[in-house]
Amino acid sequence: MDRRAELTEFLKSRRARVQPEDLGLKVFGGRRRVPGLRREELAQAAGVSADYYVRLEQGRTDNVSQEILDAVADVLGLTVDERKHLARLAKPVRRTTRRRTATQRIRPGLQRLLDSMDDVPAFVLGRRMDVLAWNQLAAALIADFASLAPTERNVPRMVFLDPASRDFYPDWDAVAAESVDYLRMYAGRYPDDPELAELVGELSIHSPEFREHWARHEVKDKSFGTKVLHHHLVGEISVRYETLQLPGDPDQLLVTYTVEPASASEQNLRLLASWAAADHDAGGPADREKSRFPTQTPELP
Known part of the structure; x- marks a missing residue:
């Protein structure tokens, strides 16, 4: 860029x-x-x-x-x-070459931490908002990430290119704006990232909403806030998200979702967690139709 x-x-x-x-x-x-x-x-x-x-x-x-x-x-x-x-x-940091960045790796200890969080959906975001790792409850709540190709595990692609995202996020406009604002923030940090240029180009071609948001030049780092999710099995879940930068790799962010105690959202999340645990104990892969966001690679025009 x-x-x-x-x-x-x-x-x-x-x-x-x-x-x-x-x-x-x-x-x-x-x-x-x-x-x-x-x-x-x-x-x-x-x-x-x-x-x-x-x-x-x-x-x-x-x-x-x-x-x-x-x-x-x-x-x-x-x-x-x-x-x-x-x-x-x-005042940009000088880089001598434009090259593709190395694949980000998740430490085994970090994955164990995610897996130990039974009641909290949690996942790790990497460069360009790629989902690098997740726990069982995050997969049940958001998407069956394991069934997606690595390039499909990208939040902006999921938000802008999968029609199901508009049902999953009742306040889709706010979520879309937030994802673009963070992506723009990342672009300022790494303006020479060729994979970012590819992502922005792809989204600009296939999503007029992305083009509109990108043209605003709004920037916002990912930190904390509230978000409402609508899961097709258990209904609406209002979550509070927190974002923590991980030591050893400043481009990895741990994101957790928590719910208000004794709320309808907590009840719905517990119901989803019990379903996810039962599905895991059955020993088979999750039914792709159980997760509406996303269920498959979106068909691009």
Whole structure:
């Protein structure tokens, strides 16, 4: 992906959110051709020359100081995640080659940890939101990951390319936006990742919703929150998710789902857990039709 183009579009999209009046700047007559701040207005508010800001927005100032980035971020009202994204784009880590990254491996001890969490759906996300490992309850709740090819075990692909995801996530729009926001955050961290470019290209071709979200240039790291899931066997389950970065590999994230004690969601999750345990004890693979999201590779046009 073109790091300079990413920086330009990101800053343009952030400028569009801020009005000159918000900064106490006087706006003199004439119709403005673009929404939000002009470059020279932002430069004035940040205390830098207009020429310098233009070069910054075009990605031609790799030695930009953190003080200037902070000043620009303050004017634009950037969030903590947006500030990190700006710094990565404006001051990139130099890499000598563009090469495919090595396959991520899961430590045996980590898989044992997942398997020991009988009452908590848990899984590990890797680069580009690939699902690298999971426990029995996560497979029962979300998808029969073992039956999917490794390339299919990718959250954005599942959300945008499998129609069943819209039934599984009652608030599909929020889940879709969240997955794109994190993927964009990852793109700022690794703009030279060719597999990320392939994924973005595939999703852009087959999903107009993905194209729309990607064009917003919103960024948000994956941390914690709530999510509602609708499982076709047990019904609605409201979960609280927590995301922990794993030591030894900063690109691996442990995600856990918990439910409110004594709630309908806890009752439904326990019912699903008992079914999953019985299915496992039977010694056979899970019925693919029992998991609606996803049940198979989506048919692409």
